[in-house]
Amino acid sequence: MSDNVKEISREKSAALYAKAQTFFPGGVNSPVRAFKSVYGTPLFIKKGDGAYLWDADDNQFIDFCGSWGPLILGHNHPAVREKVMEVMQNGMSFGAPTALENELAELILGNNPFIEKIRFTSSGTEAVMSAIRLARGYTKRDKILKFEGCYHGHTDSLLVKAGSGLVTFGETSSAGVPKSFADETIVIALNDKEALAQAFEDFKDQIATVIIEPVPANNGLLLQHKEFLQYLREICTANGTLLIFDEVISGFRVSFTGAAGLYQIQPDIITYGKIIGGGLPVGAYGASAQIMSNVSPEGPVYQAGTLSGNPVAMAAGIAQISELLKPGFYEDLSAKTEAFVNDITTFVNERNYPVNLTRIGSIFWFAFDTKETIRKAEDIDPQSMSKFKQMHFELLNRGVYFGPSGYEVGFVSAAHTTDLLNQAKQAIFDSLEVIFG
Numbered sequence: 001m002s003d004n005v006k007e008i009s010r011e012k013s014a015a016l017y018a019k020a021q022t023f024f025p026g027g028v029n030s031p032v033r034a035f036k037s038v039y040g041t042p043l044f045i046k047k048g049d050g051a052y053l054w055d056a057d058d059n060q061f062i063d064f065c066g067s068w069g070p071l072i073l074g075h076n077h078p079a080v081r082e083k084v085m086e087v088m089q090n091g092m093s094f095g096a097p098t099a100l101e102n103e104l105a106e107l108i109l110g111n112n113p114f115i116e117k118i119r120f121t122s123s124g125t126e127a128v129m130s131a132i133r134l135a136r137g138y139t140k141r142d143k144i145l146k147f148e149g150c151y152h153g154h155t156d157s158l159l160v161k162a163g164s165g166l167v168t169f170g171e172t173s174s175a176g177v178p179k180s181f182a183d184e185t186i187v188i189a190l191n192d193k194e195a196l197a198q199a200f201e202d203f204k205d206q207i208a209t210v211i212i213e214p215v216p217a218n219n220g221l222l223l224q225h226k227e228f229l230q231y232l233r234e235i236c237t238a239n240g241t242l243l244i245f246d247e248v249i250s251g252f253r254v255s256f257t258g259a260a261g262l263y264q265i266q267p268d269i270i271t272y273g274k275i276i277g278g279g280l281p282v283g284a285y286g287a288s289a290q291i292m293s294n295v296s297p298e299g300p301v302y303q304a305g306t307l308s309g310n311p312v313a314m315a316a317g318i319a320q321i322s323e324l325l326k327p328g329f330y331e332d333l334s335a336k337t338e339a340f341v342n343d344i345t346t347f348v349n350e351r352n353y354p355v356n357l358t359r360i361g362s363i364f365w366f367a368f369d370t371k372e373t374i375r376k377a378e379d380i381d382p383q384s385m386s387k388f389k390q391m392h393f394e395l396l397n398r399g400v401y402f403g404p405s406g407y408e409v410g411f412v413s414a415a416h417t418t419d420l421l422n423q424a425k426q427a428i429f430d431s432l433e434v435i436f437g
């Protein structure tokens with residue numbers, strides 16, 4: 001750290017964290033929040049507004065975490081806040097249908113040619129779990145195939161990583177997942193057509209579904225070639241296997257219609273989460289009317305939820321999705337992010353720093369110790385994360401908040417003005433100079 005930059009105070013956060021550790025395992029309610037991969041005590045946040053966050057010690061940050069993706073309009077957007085407050089006047093949950101569910105569904109289905117019917121859940125994990133069950137029920141097959149480096153929430157059968165060998169059964173990546181579950185999950189590398197073809201040969205007529213993040217953004221930003229995704233579409237069709245695009249992070253982010261729209265590829269089932277709830281807990285899965293007719297009570301695939309379609313959460317979704325439908329929304333957001341990322345790329349290239357940035361729409365990622373575009377998980381060097389760790393520390397001290405792990409992507413929101421992005425850029429330049437200069 002250079003002489004004129006002071007380390008931020010974490011006194012109040014540290015006290016809150018100490019107390020939290022008496023309540024929660026690791027002091028948190030979701031693991032990455034514990035700052036295990038970066039320096040210092042986790043910051044306890046007390047307020048967010050626009051592109052800014054404030055922590056318990058009153059440090060102010062330009063935020064690029066955006067609650068891990070949902071806040072595409074920034075924090076505390078007036079349209080979302082006002083709609084939620086209006087709806088809350090009438091009570092918070094009824095366990096009965098409301099017009100708000102129709103309203104959100106109409107906004108989505110009326111502007112998305114890739115799905116005809118939708119079902120709301122309360123999280124991305126739940127949406128994915130339900131989509132997998134639907135695919136299995138529909139195909140009457142048990143096996144599923146996933147890709148190493150794609151995250152699909154914490155459903156048992158998806159907490160599975162690649163074993164050794166080219167085409168393998170997965171190994172559980174969490175204690176508590178029965179081996180017999182992992183045995184139903186095949187795990188292969190991204191961006192590898194041969195491995196995919198081999199898996200379909202080895203498990204002929206057994207694979208119910210292939211699930212992929214079409215824009216893998218939970219383990220770095222591992223952009224796939226459109227051609228690979230097209231091949232995946234074709235091989236699934238040829239084998240009677242349903243293709244699930246897990247668009248919990250890319251949906252409403254890389255375009256209104258997500259990666260399906262961006263790449264113009266029709267999956268069989270799409271899952272959503274994050275942005276769809278405007279910052280409240282909402283997930284969803286959608287498909288053709290024919291596939292969705294298999295879901296209970298119309299069909300035999302059971303799925304339910306006490307708070308599914310909750311009116312307050314629907315209200316937040318309606319307000320946020322309505323903003324996204326305004327003309328030029330994605331073009332503006334993308335252009336701002338592109339300029340921001342290009343300037344940083346120019347900076348690191350001129351100085352020959354071993355940093356490579358990738359971007360799609362308003363998502364970006366810093367890879368260290370490489371100049372290559374990384375497309376599969378195994379090509380990320382774990383050692384390179386020490387550089388991210390340093391950058392994270394330097395950035396916090398300069399008023400910029402990134403998610404506390406080098407495997408996480410950054411998000412630009414509509415609230416990030418060009419002016420704020422220029423400020424953040426300068427902080428990034430100064431931090432990189434401390435690390436590499």
Ligand SMILES: *Cc1c(COP(=O)(O)O)cnc(C)c1O
Pocket residue numbers: 123124125126128151152153154213218246247248249273274283
């Ligand atoms: C965040 C995420 C999930 C899990 O969603 P939760 O709401 O955290 O349960 C699943 N899939 C993808 C692609 C995600 O980014």
